[in-house]
Amino acid sequence: MADVAVLAGVSLSTTSLAFSGNKPVSDATRERVLAAAASLGYAGPNPLASNLRRGRSGVVGIAVGRLSTAFRDPAALPMVDAVSEVLDAAGFGLLLMGDDAAHARLPLDAVIYDICGRETWTSYDDLVARDVPMVVVEGPAWPGTTFIDIDHRGGARALARHLHDLGHRRVATLTLEPSHPQRGREAGLRDVFPQAEVIGACASDHDAAQALVSDYLATEPDVTAIVCQSDVQAAAVVLEARRRGLDVPGDLSVGGFDGVATPWLDLELTTVVQPLADKGRATAEAVLARIAGERVDDVELPVALRVGASTGPV
C-alpha cells in the first residue's frame, strides 16, 4: 500500500481512506489511487492487517455439530440460509464449526450455537474467556449468551389440542434426543395428554424413526395418534404405518413439527410450522448487534399449527 501511495503521490493514510471510504476523499484522488493500485497489481488492503487494526475479522462461527447430522434435517437449511444472507449483506462470513475442533486460534467475531443437544461445548469456556459474543438458538441459555427460540411448548400444545378436538385420547409420542427443544415440545403435548406414552427418542432421521416406530407398531399398541417432534420423523411414521397396512389418517393420525417440505410423501403433514427464515434472520441480527456492542434481548418466535391430511377424526 505504501508503494501505491507513493505512485499516486499521496500519503499512506489517504490511500487507506481511498480504499475503505471511511472518510471523504476527493474523487480525483481516489481515482489516482485506484489507478496506481491497478498498475502495481495491488489487490486492496490485506485483510489480515486490516483485521488486526480494526479488531475484527468478519468471521462468525456457527456450531452445529457434525455437518452431515446437522444438515440432514431439512429444517436446518432455511435457517442457516437466512443467517448467511443477513451476515453476507453485512460483510460477514459464516464459518462452520465442527464438533471438537480447536477453534481457539481462529479469528471469530461471534459464535452461533444452533440446536445443540450437547449441554456443553468444548469451545464455550474458551469463547467466554476471549469475550466472544455468543448467540444460542434453541439451546440452553448459558450465561452471557443471547437466546433465540421458538414457542415449542405452545406449538406442541396447539397440535395436541387439535388431536384432542378430533376425539383422540390415546396418544403416543416420538421424541427427539434429549435437548432443549425436546423439553418444550414434550411439555406442550403433556399439557393436553399428560399420559402420552413415549415410543422412544431419536434424531430427526428417517431410518432411526422408522426403526423405532416399526418395533412399536409391531406390539399393536392401543393408540389412535402418534405425535412426532419433527416432520422427518412424522414422514417416517406415516410410511411405516402404511407399510404395516394402516391407513393414515383413517387408522392412525400422525403429527409433525417444523413445517418443512417432505416431497417424497404424497400427503401433507399436519404439523407445527416454525418460521425458519425469521429465526435465522433474528439470529443474524442478534449477532450483528452484539458484535456492535449493543445489548440484545432474547427472542421467542411464534409458531403456527398447519392442519394437513395426516390427522383425522378417530
Add this chain to the structure above:
Amino acid sequence: MADVAVLAGVSLSTTSLAFSGNKPVSDATRERVLAAAASLGYAGPNPLASNLRRGRSGVVGIAVGRLSTAFRDPAALPMVDAVSEVLDAAGFGLLLMGDDAAHARLPLDAVIYDICGRETWTSYDDLVARDVPMVVVEGPAWPGTTFIDIDHRGGARALARHLHDLGHRRVATLTLEPSHPQRGREAGLRDVFPQAEVIGACASDHDAAQALVSDYLATEPDVTAIVCQSDVQAAAVVLEARRRGLDVPGDLSVGGFDGVATPWLDLELTTVVQPLADKGRATAEAVLARIAGERVDDVELPVALRVGASTGPV
C-alpha cells in the same frame, strides 16, 4: 501478552513460544507463563495479531452457492463433512461463501469451489489477484486452480452398459442443469446409447424431477429405462412411475448416480456410487498442500456401479 511476560518474569518472545510451542521452552517456564496468563485472565494469543504476523488466518472458504440449494442434495453433505474433518484436524475452519457476497475483505487462506454450475464466480478474479489458492471440485478447470473430480463418464458408461446387458435399447435420461459433471455423465450414457432422449434438465431436487418425469410419462413414451444423473432424481422417478401404475423395474428400469441413501424409498437404487468422503478428503488435502505452497496434481477418483433393485431385464 507483555503483562503475562512480566508477571512470569520472562521475555515476550519466550511467552509467545510458551503458547505456540514453536520452539522448545523448558517445562518450568511454560508452567510459569501459563499460570501468569491464568491469573491475569489472558486467554492466549490474539488470533488477529497472530494471523497478521503469520500471514495466515486458518480460514478456508467454500463456495457452494445458496446453502439450501447446495445441501438439499444428500450427496453434498458427506463430501463437505470430510473436508471439514481434515481441515479441522489441521487447525483450519471452513467458511461458507454465499453466492454473490463481497468476500474480498475476509481473511481466506484458500477457497474451494464445489460443484459450481456457474461458469464464473464473482469472486474468482479477486482471488486470483490476491493469489489465494483455489481448489475446484467438479467444476470448470480454471487456470491456476487445482482440480478434483470423479470419473463421471466412466461411471455413467458402466451403468449404461448394465442396462444394455439387460436388453434395454430405448433409454431416456434426466440430466442435471448445465454444469461440468452433467457433461461427463451424459457423454458416458451416449457412449452406449447415442440416441438417448433427453427428458429435461433440473437440479437434484425431488419436486423438480418429479414434475418433469410426470409430464414425460404422460406421453406414454416408448422407453424401457430412464437414467438419471442423481439419486434424488432417480428416487423421484421411481415414485412417479409407481404413481402412474408402472412397476419398477418390471415396466421401467431406473438408474441413478451418487450412491446416497434414499431411506424413504423401499427399494435400493441401481446407481453409480461415488466416493464422497474420499472426494472431500482429497479436496481438503489439496487445499492444505496448496496453502503450504506445494504443487498439487489434479485428482480424478474412480466410481463403482452398484446394481440394486431398480433395474431389471426388459
Add this chain to the structure above:
DNA sequence: GGCTAGCATCGAAACGATTCGATCGAAACG
C-alpha cells in the same frame, strides 16, 4: 477584507503478536 467553516490530506502512533539471529549457561567430551 477579515473571519469562520469545513473538507481534503497528512504524520505518527497504535493493533498484538511471531521469529531471526544472537547470547548465555550448563552439560558432555577428550
Add this chain to the structure above:
DNA sequence: CGTTTCGATCGAATCGTTTCGATGCTAGCC
C-alpha cells in the same frame, strides 16, 4: 580443566493496515 555443543532465552524488527488529531486551503459570510 578447556573446549564444544546444544537447548533455553532474549532483543529487536516486522507483519500491513487504520485512525486520531493536526494542518492547510478554499469558500462563504458579513
